[in-house]
Amino acid sequence: MARWITWTTQEDRRGWACSACSWEYPVPSLLNDPEAKSAYDRLAHAKFAQHDCASYAKKQDPSQDEAFSDRVRKLIARGYKPKDAVDLILQEVQLEYRNQPKAVEKARAEAEEFLRNLRQGRI
Numbered sequence: 001m002a003r004w005i006t007w008t009t010q011e012d013r014r015g016w017a018c019s020a021c022s023w024e025y026p027v028p029s030l031l032n033d034p035e036a037k038s039a040y041d042r043l044a045h046a047k048f049a050q051h052d053c054a055s056y057a058k059k060q061d062p063s064q065d066e067a068f069s070d071r072v073r074k075l076i077a078r079g080y081k082p083k084d085a086v087d088l089i090l091q092e093v094q095l096e097y098r099n100q101p102k103a104v105e106k107a108r109a110e111a112e113e114f115l116r117n118l119r120q121g122r123i
């Protein structure tokens with residue numbers, strides 16, 4: 001099953017989470033330094049890659065096929081530049097769906113559309 005790392009905000013908890021299981025990597029609440037933040041993000045992505053979904057409870061309501069643009073928007077909301085956010089999600093999709101070229105193609109098309117809309121000020 002495809003999984004991806006997603007940003008989650010739940011009441012008092014914020015952090016990275018898995019789309020498929022209950023794995024979470026909460027952000028320390030007093031993390032304001034940009035360098036510390038990016039170190040945290042890198043660590044979270046590494047931990048995410050290592051975790052085994054089978055060892056965690058399944059998500060009760062798996063957000064399957066979360067729209068590409070929603071994933072990009074979450075990153076932009078975190079302060080990523082739109083272009084960087086699109087690149088990052090595209091990379092993740094290529095990993096998630098490495099055996100499904102059609103899904104990668106679809107994501108690529110959505111990425112282009114997103115950037116086109118952005119350039120034309122429609123987002």
Ligand SMILES: [Zn+2]
Binds near residue numbers: 056
């Ligand atoms: Zn997982």
